[in-house]
Structures are given as C-alpha cells and as structure tokens.
Amino acid sequence: MEPDPAPPPAPITGQEKFRWIMHCGWRGLCPRCGVGRMFKSWLKIVDKCGHCGLDYRFAAPDDGPAFFSLCIIALPLTAIVVWIQVAFEPPFWVHLVTSVPLMAIGTLLPLRPIKGWLVASQFVNRAQEAGTQGLWTRLHGTEAGRSDFDQ
Known part of the structure; x- marks a missing residue:
C-alpha cells in the first residue's frame, strides 16, 4: 500500500498547483486530501469524499470534458482518417x-x-461563476461570506 500523499500547502505556487491538479485529476482522487475517491462510477462524481468529507457541490465541469476530448483528440484523429482515405482509398x-x-x-x-x-x-483555484456567491449561499445554506470551498 502506498503512503497517503500530503495535501498541498495552503499558499502554493502555480507550478505546485498544476502538479497537484494533474496528480488528483489523473488518478480520480479528492483534490483536498489526495486520498479519497472522486468518482463513484465512470463519470459520476461522489457526493462527498470518503476520507476528508469534501462536499463536491462546487464541481461543475459540465460539457468541458467532452469539449476538450473532441478538440484535442477527435480533430487530429479525424485528420488522420481523412488522410488515410485520400492517400490509400481503402474500402x-x-x-x-x-x-x-x-x-x-x-x-x-x-x-x-x-x-x-x-x-x-x-x-484548487476556488473557481466559481462571478456574482453567484449569494445564490450559492441561499441554495446550499452556507454562512454568508463563506463558499463551498470553505468546508
């Protein structure tokens, strides 16, 4: 069993943030503790981290994964398929x-x-839509001036 990775220190640099995001994202680990699981199925995010209790209500990747997958992977693959068709004319x-x-x-x-x-x-970047703090406070019953990231 591998040792539990330590969470990133409070104020971290951009490069350390990037490494932590890549580490947690690639392995599907909780971005706060780096131990608990982020997913309960292929693409379904857990409600709370089983290790540190992080509430994933803040998580709203929406169509981002599909967009990046199509732009970064599907477009070059399409170009390769078209090249194969033009160059070799396979059946x-x-x-x-x-x-x-x-x-x-x-x-x-x-x-x-x-x-x-x-x-x-x-x-890690405490990203949320601008101007939605009051709405989130009312919807989720958090204290005024406190966001879902301050759990």
Whole structure:
C-alpha cells in the first residue's frame, strides 16, 4: 500500500498547483486530501469524499470534458482518417473496422481524467461563476461570506 500523499500547502505556487491538479485529476482522487475517491462510477462524481468529507457541490465541469476530448483528440484523429482515405482509398469496411473504434476509444477513454482535472482545478483555484456567491449561499445554506470551498 502506498503512503497517503500530503495535501498541498495552503499558499502554493502555480507550478505546485498544476502538479497537484494533474496528480488528483489523473488518478480520480479528492483534490483536498489526495486520498479519497472522486468518482463513484465512470463519470459520476461522489457526493462527498470518503476520507476528508469534501462536499463536491462546487464541481461543475459540465460539457468541458467532452469539449476538450473532441478538440484535442477527435480533430487530429479525424485528420488522420481523412488522410488515410485520400492517400490509400481503402474500402468502406476498413474504416468501420479501424477508424470507428479508434475514434470511439480515443474520445471516450480520456473523459474521466479530463473531468478529474477540471474538478480538481475548480477546487484548487476556488473557481466559481462571478456574482453567484449569494445564490450559492441561499441554495446550499452556507454562512454568508463563506463558499463551498470553505468546508
């Protein structure tokens, strides 16, 4: 069993934040303690961290993982598939056997780490929509002047 990683110190630099976000996001770990699980299924985020009790109400990656997966992975793969078609003119069944599975796997596999990175980034950077603090306070019953990040 590997030792529990220490959470990042209170004021950290940009590079340390980036490393912590990548560590937690890639492994699907809680961005506060680095030990508890972030996901309860493939893309479903847990309600609370089982280790430190972090409430994941702040987590709102929305369509971000799909957007980044499509832009970063699907566009280059599409260019490769088009190049193969133009250069070699293979029969249609070759694309069904190779290109379709490559595109599906290439865009679905990175969704979880990307979602983990986005949620960890939201927590580490205390990101929320501008001007929504009062609404969040009323909706979630938190104290005035205190956000979901101050748990």
